[in-house]
Amino acid sequence: MSNWDKGSYEVTAEQIAPATPAVADAVEPVTGKLALDLACGTGNEALELARRGARVTGYDGAPRLLQVAGERAAAEGLELERVQGDLAELPFDDDSFEIVTSVFGLIFTGSPQDSAAEIGRVLRPQGRIAFTSWVEEGLFQYMQDMAKAAVASHFGQAPPEGADAPFAWGDEVAVRELFSESGLMLQVETRELVIEEESAAALNDRWFDLHPIWITMQEVIGDEAYEEMRREALPVVESHNEASDGSFRNTLRYLLFEGSPV
Numbered sequence: 001m002s003n004w005d006k007g008s009y010e011v012t013a014e015q016i017a018p019a020t021p022a023v024a025d026a027v028e029p030v031t032g033k034l035a036l037d038l039a040c041g042t043g044n045e046a047l048e049l050a051r052r053g054a055r056v057t058g059y060d061g062a063p064r065l066l067q068v069a070g071e072r073a074a075a076e077g078l079e080l081e082r083v084q085g086d087l088a089e090l091p092f093d094d095d096s097f098e099i100v101t102s103v104f105g106l107i108f109t110g111s112p113q114d115s116a117a118e119i120g121r122v123l124r125p126q127g128r129i130a131f132t133s134w135v136e137e138g139l140f141q142y143m144q145d146m147a148k149a150a151v152a153s154h155f156g157q158a159p160p161e162g163a164d165a166p167f168a169w170g171d172e173v174a175v176r177e178l179f180s181e182s183g184l185m186l187q188v189e190t191r192e193l194v195i196e197e198e199s200a201a202a203l204n205d206r207w208f209d210l211h212p213i214w215i216t217m218q219e220v221i222g223d224e225a226y227e228e229m230r231r232e233a234l235p236v237v238e239s240h241n242e243a244s245d246g247s248f249r250n251t252l253r254y255l256l257f258e259g260s261p262v
Ligand SMILES: C[S@@+](CC[C@H](N)C(=O)[O-])C[C@H]1O[C@@H](n2cnc3c(N)ncnc32)[C@H](O)[C@@H]1O
Pocket: 004, 012, 013, 016, 038, 039, 040, 041, 042, 043, 044, 045, 059, 060, 061, 062, 065, 085, 086, 087, 088, 102, 103, 104, 105, 106, 108, 109, 110
């Protein structure tokens, strides 16, 4: 499991921030409501909800990121309750929240079934939920596949027989089914998010130098294999470049799920 406190997740948080208002819009009206932002990281969504007048709890496994979220809230004069814990087990009473959100966070749970059941438990009957996941295509998918292949090749083996395949968060039917088992009815829309950098090489280096998932992998596979992976990734990043002026731009598609208890 990755240590999200390592490196600087802040850089990626800035890149995915454009998804934040769409998630808040999906759970409006939020003013005065009790909201839980799951896997809040540095607080993008939690702060957006607080700015709109919700009473927000940010929940995450990474203490440093929670501290950053707290500092950002204080700088804006916003109240933000922060709780550290795992997505598979929420330390909140039944029916504690009127709103639950997660921006590219819930997708990292080690147990999608437990997390969905926990959300169904803490969300009030009239509550609203909205969260995002990546469509399984494009640059992010390639990078993820590459990371998995590197780890498998490092250990010289495929995942142990009988091991569960990772849950398909990019498969809207599977996600809706998962939540319907916990009493939540979801709708889904496909949205787009554009990431920009000064160049493809700069983006590649930012990921390899700063992203917690990549840095954790470097520790697993060693420096030599890591640098080889960085070199292999660059032409692929370049091949996804939509800009023609030497800078980098790529349009990523994601799923925005929203819904309520049945
Ligand atoms: C891609 S980041 C998204 C953060 C934030 N929602 C945002 O929009 O920037 C994923 C977040 O999930 C958190 N996370 C990953 N696995 C977790 C787990 N099992 N329990 C709690 N938090 C977890 C990480 O600490 C990180 O903050």
